[in-house]
Amino acid sequence: MNITAIIVAAGRGLRAGGGLPKQFRPLAGTPVLLRTLAAFADHPRIDALILVTNPDDAETLAALDLEARFPGLRQVHGGADRAASVRAGLEAVETAGVLIHDAARPLVAADLIDRVIDALDSAPGAAPALPVTDALWTGRDDLVSGTRDRAGLFRAQTPQGFATAALRAAHLARAAQTDAPPAADDVEVARAAGLDVRIVAGDETNLKLTTGADFARAAKLLGDRVDIRTGNGFDVHRFGPGDGVILCGVRVDHDRALVGHSDADVGMHAITDAIYGALGAGDIGRHFPPSDPQWRGMASERFLDHAVALAAERGFRLSNADCTLICEHPKIGPHAAAMTKEIARILRIEEDRVSVKATTSERLGFTGREEGIAAMATVTLIAE
Numbered sequence: 001m002n003i004t005a006i007i008v009a010a011g012r013g014l015r016a017g018g019g020l021p022k023q024f025r026p027l028a029g030t031p032v033l034l035r036t037l038a039a040f041a042d043h044p045r046i047d048a049l050i051l052v053t054n055p056d057d058a059e060t061l062a063a064l065d066l067e068a069r070f071p072g073l074r075q076v077h078g079g080a081d082r083a084a085s086v087r088a089g090l091e092a093v094e095t096a097g098v099l100i101h102d103a104a105r106p107l108v109a110a111d112l113i114d115r116v117i118d119a120l121d122s123a124p125g126a127a128p129a130l131p132v133t134d135a136l137w138t139g140r141d142d143l144v145s146g147t148r149d150r151a152g153l154f155r156a157q158t159p160q161g162f163a164t165a166a167l168r169a170a171h172l173a174r175a176a177q178t179d180a181p182p183a184a185d186d187v188e189v190a191r192a193a194g195l196d197v198r199i200v201a202g203d204e205t206n207l208k209l210t211t212g213a214d215f216a217r218a219a220k221l222l223g224d225r226v227d228i229r230t231g232n233g234f235d236v237h238r239f240g241p242g243d244g245v246i247l248c249g250v251r252v253d254h255d256r257a258l259v260g261h262s263d264a265d266v267g268m269h270a271i272t273d274a275i276y277g278a279l280g281a282g283d284i285g286r287h288f289p290p291s292d293p294q295w296r297g298m299a300s301e302r303f304l305d306h307a308v309a310l311a312a313e314r315g316f317r318l319s320n321a322d323c324t325l326i327c328e329h330p331k332i333g334p335h336a337a338a339m340t341k342e343i344a345r346i347l348r349i350e351e352d353r354v355s356v357k358a359t360t361s362e363r364l365g366f367t368g369r370e371e372g373i374a375a376m377a378t379v380t381l382i383a384e
């Protein structure tokens, strides 16, 4: 069955506050609505995507450039309450199956969407929910006035999936009942029309952003889920007069030295730049300008140490580092273990998370002519 996802985003988000309707507010740097749309646009079983919007949000929506980000996305204007917005979305659906999802649930996972679609094979409606696990009370004037049995109670989530024609008919029937109270969701509308709705496992991370505090909870969940970053670094230093080089913190005897403003440790510079790269924090020259005399002859450990501290300050830990030195001489093999140990010490990670290796360039290019040494590095950072 082909499936259209309708994302309802016409609400005002009054309980969340914050000026802008909540679906446009940033969550970990990205507007909520973009996250929600991406979850469905990227899902292989969603054939069409419809966004229900509020005419008052035209300017904010234009700034998001949705046409370019989500080719094929259709937009319709919603109504005064959620059910009216869903009805407007349903009018534009051309597929046999439809999922209705709150724009305010940006952390919906692909496997939850799968569960809802799978359940539509055996029922005209399907929706995710979580069993209530807390005790339930009634209360009045700050006093508990009674208790309720929680057996058989669920907390409803979206996306809620249906056979399109059946849900459309159910919504039209409900709208025709002028005395009916507003429906909380599409399951209520469908059930009122006699449709069976199968419950599938919901997900605690699929929370609805309702109050301001929900944004902090969602940001934390998002960080736990996705913030893994890689960065790469590349550096070159030329040879000059001298009797040894410093590579990845280890002095190696040689018939020349590397020339640089600092100690010219090309390997350590590449690793340092890889960390800055993963953080989106520029490069070594931005933090330690070569024009500044205080860094003359400085041990490069100082730079790497700064990058590691910056990563920690921004909530990241280093997972691993991989550095390749490119030179004909000196030979790196005999020193690789000592270099690995030194880098692991400065990065404060286990040695088996660090790799220092070397290659020649087959006597080609500036490294092949032994005019200098090049180094490249990759690091991975993980949000804590």
Ligand SMILES: Nc1ccn([C@@H]2O[C@H](COP(=O)(O)OP(=O)(O)OP(=O)(O)O)[C@@H](O)[C@H]2O)c(=O)n1
Pocket (backbone or CB within 6 Å): 008, 009, 010, 011, 012, 013, 014, 015, 016, 023, 052, 078, 079, 080, 081, 082, 083, 085, 086, 101, 102, 103, 104, 105, 208, 209, 210
């Ligand atoms: N007239 C409406 C009202 C709500 N929604 C959407 O329905 C979803 C769930 O509703 P809710 O969390 O209640 O959002 P708001 O109505 O925006 O919030 P509030 O009640 O705090 O104003 C949201 O994605 C919201 O944008 C909608 O499309 N049209």
Ligand SMILES: C[C@](O)(CO)[C@H](O)COP(=O)(O)O
Pocket (backbone or CB within 6 Å): 102, 155, 156, 157, 158, 184, 185, 186, 208, 210
């Ligand atoms: C549809 C819904 O998300 C199901 O949990 C919810 O009912 C809509 O939000 P509201 O806070 O009840 O308006």
